[in-house]
């Protein structure tokens with residue numbers, strides 16, 4: 054009988070992974086762009102970004118989710134559950150990634166930029182070939198932490214009534230009055246985070262020059 | 263021939279360099295010696311357009327490289343610089359450090375750039391480290407890579423900031439011989455050094471940084 058809960062839990066896992074992948078793929082590059090603008094952009098954009106990052110990091114992600122899905126409709130902006138979740142997560146995670154990237158960028162010694170200049174290499178090319186690879190290397194561990202946090206944070210979308218893996222587990226636990234579904238869901242998270250940790254480690258090693 | 267004409271540079275409102283003129287010819291090694299804080303590094307930074315001069319003009323073979331008002335970004339590559347701390351790119355191998363600029367700027371094809379890097383690294387006796395990353399090099403080896411990287415652009419003037427500060431007596435002498443072989447290719451060298459013995463042995467002229475302010 055517990056087996057009959059399996060399809061819904063697997064379906065939940067699918068949704069969790071879809072959300073995770075989508076948010077990651079959008080928020081990482083967005084975070085980088087935000088960081089570049091915060092470091093090199095015009096003053097007013099810098100201030101705007103500071104405010105954005107302050108709000109994103111200073112309020113609970115849960116509140117941000119509720120704001121987007123339950124709040125925005127009051128001003129006429131209605132999003133479906135899944136797009137609303139993706140939107141809120143991307144905004145939130147891009148802010149964290151931006152701060153990490155910014156720290157990495159500021160950490161590259163000015164001498165490296167000067168060496169590029171003396172060698173007649175343009176800002177853009179220099180950034181791509183020399184600066185960014187160094188930023189990536191120094192920020193990878195922190196990025197990795199955020200990526201793992203994102204896997205677990207996706208469970209918050211249960212508040213929007215989205216059937217991600219944890220919600221599917223809870224429904225099964227209630228129906229069968231059993232704690233097995235919780236253990237099962239926990240094991241699924243461990244497998245996912247385990248695989249991701251393994252991949253992150255591999256990437257880190259590759260950049261460990 | 264590099265001509266520095268009536269150069270002026272203030273730092274925090276204080277004159278570091280004022281009405282200073284200097285000519286450096288091809289195949290000439292000019293050493294700059296002087297007290298700490300007297301503006302030697304600043305002078306070399308101005309030559310390489312890392313700092314903007316307040317006054318004066320700098321010409322290379324009668325082309326105006328830059329004046330206090332404008333700077334010609336393209337002319338930059340005619341003057342090369344080896345930083346005191348080398349500033350090799352840690353994410354690139356020795357060879358990639360050398361070939362990056364010529365390839366990115368399409369001055370050479372990838373193949374040509376690699377051949378040229380091979381040649382230079384061989385000449386500097388560091389070709390066995392081609393595929394190695396900078397952090398695996400000793401100080402003296404890093405220096406030679408930095409020199410190779412600068413020479414890849416065929417500068418007419420090569421500037422070096424305290425190149426012997428990290429070298430022992432013997433290595434410094436070998437480095438001096440290296441400079442002499444470099445200038446044979448119609449290069450002029452300007453180097454900052456604290457090592458008076460080294461300056462006297464290997465340079466054609468020694469300029470005291472007191473002359474930046476026209477003191478004797």
Ligand SMILES: Nc1ncnc2c1ncn2[C@@H]1O[C@H](COP(=O)(O)OP(=O)(O)OP(=O)(O)O)[C@@H](O)[C@H]1O
Nearest residue numbers: 273274278296297298299300301302303304305471
């Ligand atoms: N970026 C900077 N901002 C402000 N002042 C600076 C800067 N760089 C150098 N200075 C000042 O300019 C003066 C000259 O510095 P510079 O580095 O040219 O001296 P130097 O002759 O190379 O000394 P050293 O032999 O110790 O290397 C110093 O008083 C220094 O404090």
Ligand SMILES: [Mg+2]
Nearest residue numbers: 302303304423
């Ligand atoms: Mg100095």
